[in-house]
Amino acid sequence: xxxxxxxxxxxxxxxxxxxxxGCRISSAKFLSPAQPGELLDVAFETxxxxxxxxxxxxxxxxxxxxxxxxPEGEPA
Numbered sequence: 001x002x003x004x005x006x007x008x009x010x011x012x013x014x015x016x017x018x019x020x021x022g023c024r025i026s027s028a029k030f031l032s033p034a035q036p037g038e039l040l041d042v043a044f045e046t047x048x049x050x051x052x053x054x055x056x057x058x059x060x061x062x063x064x065x066x067x068x069x070x071p072e073g074e075p076a
Contacts (some may be wrong), residue, residue, distance in 0.1 A: 001030050002042075004064050008054050011042040012068070020068065026051070028066035034058055 005028060034040060034056075040063065044054040052068040062075045 023068045026067045026069040029065045031062045034063045036062050
């Protein structure tokens with residue numbers, strides 16, 4: 001689970017072009033195990049409130065999903 005979350009945070013940070021240090025993982029669900037060597041995709045969206053919702057997929061299968069929230073007083 002930790003490796004999946006780290007993967008998601010790195011991909012989201014790279015896509016946004018900024019670090020996500022200090023963001024909190026406000027929710028995380030692990031829906032299906034990922035196999036070693038399996039290719040994973042990370043999709044995300046930023047909400048009006050500044051939270052970031054993400055989904056990790058292996059092909060058409062959801063592996064994990066969750067949400068990030070920014071530290072108090074900062075946008076995500």
